[in-house]
Amino acid sequence: MNILMTGATGFVGQQLVKLLSQSSESHQLTIITRNSQNAKNILGNNHQYLNNLDSLQHLNEIDCVINLAGEPIVGKRWSHQQKQKICNSRWNITAKLSHLIKQSDTPPECFISASAIGYYGRQGSTAVDEHSKAHDEFSHQVCNEWEHLALQAQSESTRVCVLRIGIVLGKNGGALAKMLPPFKLGLGGPIGKGVHGVSWIHIDDLTALIWHLMSTKSAKGVFNATAPNPISHKQFAHSIGQSLGRPAIIPTPVLALRLAMGEMADLIVEGQFVIPKRTLESGFHYQYPDINPALDSILKT
Template identity: 55%
Template sequence: MKILITGGTGFIGQALVPLLCTEHKVTVLTRSPNKAKAKLGEIPRLILNLDQLKSLDKFDVVINLAGEPIAEKPWTHKQKAKLCHSRWDVTAKLVELCQKSDQPPHTFISASAVGYYGRQKATPVDENSVPHNEFTHHLCQEWERLALLAQTERTRVCIMRIGVVLDSNGGALQRMITPFKLGLGGKIASGQQGMSWIHRRDVIRIIQYLMKTSSCNGVYNTTSPNPVSNKLLTKTLARSLHRPALFPLPRFVAEKLFGEMADILTEGQYVVPQRLLDEDFKFSYPTIDSAMAQIFPR
């Protein structure tokens, strides 16, 4: 198949692109070709921006992973706008190109996030749960709305509400590990908030499953079937690193350090991938212990 990928240099994309290149013709959309070549090598064909495309006639599948990392900078008004438009603008342009195509892609897979649901306390969340109206919901709701405009009789759209992606060499764990290695790690706030996580390898397997399964469409929670509390994640990470977890980060300190962005640390959701479970998708790393054992082998 001929596949167009946006966000190919991100944490998921860096693992996905080389794998897909072994079986398919892959084109990566990037504004920084030198950065892309450094991260991905010379295997995929690279294009500079969407303006180089007049349609999506040449592609069978579009995988839309583009977006400014959500937790790297405080949520100033300017940063919030950047978070939104880095997702919305690319998605809207892809949909426009899809609608202009004489032979549009048969599959359009677009990322979203569990932030769609907002804070949910301890209530289990599936694809039909009612969201809490806050910034992350607003961001994801519009992101999804735009992507679903590509849905036609010839193009099916799959939305992936992705949780916290875990793996070595990047992502959330890269930011979490340092204080633990220094012996300064601990739970955040009460530690009871839900952490809806997933191993990066399972994210990639889900993308492949959605690509190949023509009956798939609509929203899929892309999380492990076993979400955990922040406290349990913290304890498991500390045990995997053979370090203590004695220094909690109080809520007021998190809010002082990160402002509104602290919400993604102190609030959470226990998200369940109900649609994937109903379709009997088999996770390689269904539990936090199995994921950490792979990431931090003894």
């Protein structure tokens, strides 16, 4: 299969490239990257690298497009300039990919494009699935347009799968790596009262889900890329502490986070309980549906 991929050097992208490279099926990856040499150092020399999409007029030779590109949404404080950078890094490349697909005489069979559970905005304790109504705020606005641009590529020839990705848990990267230092020192704990939702997914399940959607011809539309058992942040903190053999009882004051992070703190202190209803209906089976085995596989090996 000929696969065009963006975001390949990111935490998820690296693991997906590894999975595809180790597959018994023959895959040729064309990777879009701003720094080809850096990407080769990370991913190896067995792939084709392009610095941008500008040299392409169509995607006639591509079987599947996987779009994981985007400025980290929690990388920097949300100034007006940073918000625009977050939007443009997602919207522009997605629009270009959809345009190239529509320009193709023999377009890719599938287009898998990332989004995030930030689409739903703050939801309190109400569980949400792919059909639930969103709360209109910045994270929703980013994801709503991101998804809209991807879904423009949908046709009889090309099926589009949009992944609303939760907190990705894995070794040596992602959100968990940033959370661990205080827990390892015995200083970890819930944020505030810890009642807000944590919708998470193990990295192995996320890459397996992408492969599942690539190879399931009936799959199209929006899929929540979260484990089927979301938990409260209090439970999440307790499970991290349990896996590390450390106490996890020192709460982080919400006010301190808001002072330090501004509006961006909403992503951490609000949360959602997201259910992957359509994902389960598609026939996908999770290796790690529950938090304790998922964290143990990461922190105890």
